[in-house]
Amino acid sequence: MRNNNFNRLASAVTLLGLTTTIATAQADAVTLNFHSGLAQSRPEAEHIEAFASLVEEKSGGELKIEVYHAGALGLKEADILRTLQRGMVDMALLYGEYYTRDAPELASVYAQGAITAADQHLDILPVIKEMYDDGFAKWNIHTVGGVVAPIFxxxxxxxxxxxxxxxxxxxxxxxxxxxxxxxxxxxxxxxxxxxxxxxxxxxxxxxxxxxxxxxxxxxxxxxxxxxxxxxxxxxWAAAPWIFGISERALGRLDDNQRQALEEAGQEIWATTRDLAVDPExxxxxxxxxxxxxxxxxxxxxxxxxxxxxxxxxxxxxxxxxxxxxxxxxxxxxxxxxxxx
Structure with missing residues (x-):
């Protein structure tokens, strides 16, 4: 009888420990809100959703991205740099040419007539990305890959x-x-x-x-x-869409979550880069x-x-x-x- 009682007690303790572990893991999970001004019907939206899925997968469910398409959060594109800087939204899809009021230099990174052959875009892309990384960092925004637009x-x-x-x-x-x-x-x-x-x-x-x-x-x-x-x-000299995260939001993430975010962003960047130039x-x-x-x-x-x-x-x-x-x-x- 004593053994049976002991076994029941041990099982209860084990179950309680397992329940506590699951509850702790769920409590540690982080969800980031992601603003996108693009309609969900746009091809870029599919890549944003793929990014969100990859983040959850690579983080083992510890980090989730909740994407709000078509400006569903009620944010204005012209204000996004300020909005991210203040931590009023966690992440956003960034497009340098939108911010002529707050950061006109970002509109100077790339312009129509810059390239005369589509392959030139792929050659210059790392330089363009470096310039955007630099510009957004001034607003306490960390970049994690993005979507390379097709060269039409x-x-x-x-x-x-x-x-x-x-x-x-x-x-x-x-x-x-x-x-x-x-x-x-x-x-x-x-x-x-x-x-x-x-x-x-x-x-x-x-x-x-x-x-x-x-x-x-x-x-x-x-x-x-x-x-x-x-x-x-x-x-088309297509400026890429950049995934940006507020430094405030980034500060809430642990190393595993940060790594998942970085890897997912770079994977989407590489995938869309390979699709960008397509003569056929x-x-x-x-x-x-x-x-x-x-x-x-x-x-x-x-x-x-x-x-x-x-x-x-x-x-x-x-x-x-x-x-x-x-x-x-x-x-x-x-x-x-x-x-x-």
Whole structure:
């Protein structure tokens, strides 16, 4: 009888110890809130979710990432650096060109016209990442990999045949940044920033004659309905999306959790880097646009591309100068690497 009682007591103690261990492990688990301004339908969102899954897996469940897509936390992109610095959110998807108010130098890291061949992007990517790491660190934000955006073709999508800078004279062009407005202005071509959501209507109503846009995904915004011609100009200098964590949030993590975060971020970075340049994807997209009724004209000539790039680099430099010492340092570092 005594042995039975002793065995019951031993089992109860063991069970209590196991329960305590599980409860302690659950208490030690950390969940980080992750802000993303991108819609969940965007391809980048899949990579963010994959990142969250990898973090949980690599940490043995000790660290979880709760992703809030499409700005569901109610945060404004222009405020994200301040928000992270103050620890008001744990993590965020960062895009340097959004922070012209607080950190204009980050918009000077990379600009359209920087590359003329897609493979150049892969060569320069480590330098770009280093510049972003430096810039975000000034806001007490630690970077842990990110998403390397695909390198899409950029073309002029017009109502009339246009495949040269000369053809663009007298045309009104839609662009997506101030840098591009100034680049085309230097070429005596009228351009204006029009948000993507308003681009279709602007073309349809004649506000603009052409759209400077990512040709590979032009179908997703139905450009084939309001333009008939397209001519390739250059590859997209795609600034990467960076995973950033507040130093305050990072300070709550143990070594295992930090390692899981770093490894998961680098794995997503490597995976998306391998997917970034894909000539077959670009060729298939071009064929699809032709099947939709778009006449794909010859690309802009090498001479025109050189002229555009020269203007783009000049306005890029001016933008960097206006951003101050860090802006010029980023510009000089990246352009020197591109020139080597």
């Amino acid at each position: 073709d950029v073309g002029l999508h017009c109502k009339e045949p246009v495949d040269s800078l000369e053809d663009l004279q007298g045309k009104k062009v839609r662009v997506w940044s101030r840098h591009l407005v100034e680049t085309f202005d230097a070429l005596d071509i009228a351009a204006q920033v029009i948000p993507q959501n308003d681009m279709y209507m602007a073309l349809q109503t004649g506000v603009v004659d052409c759209a400077y846009y990512l040709s590979t995904v032009a179908k997703t915004v139905s450009l084939q309905e309001v333009t008939e011609y397209e001519s390739y100009l250059h590859p 994807r670009e060729a298939l997209a071009r064929e699809e646009r032709e099947s939709l009724g778009i006449t794909v004209l010859p690309p802009f000539s090498d001479a025109d591309v050189d002229t555009f790039v020269t203007a783009a680099w000049s306005t890029w430099q001016t933008m960097a100068e206006n951003a101050g010492e860090d802006g010029m340092r980023y510009y000089n570092t990246v352009t020197q690497a591109l020139s080597e």
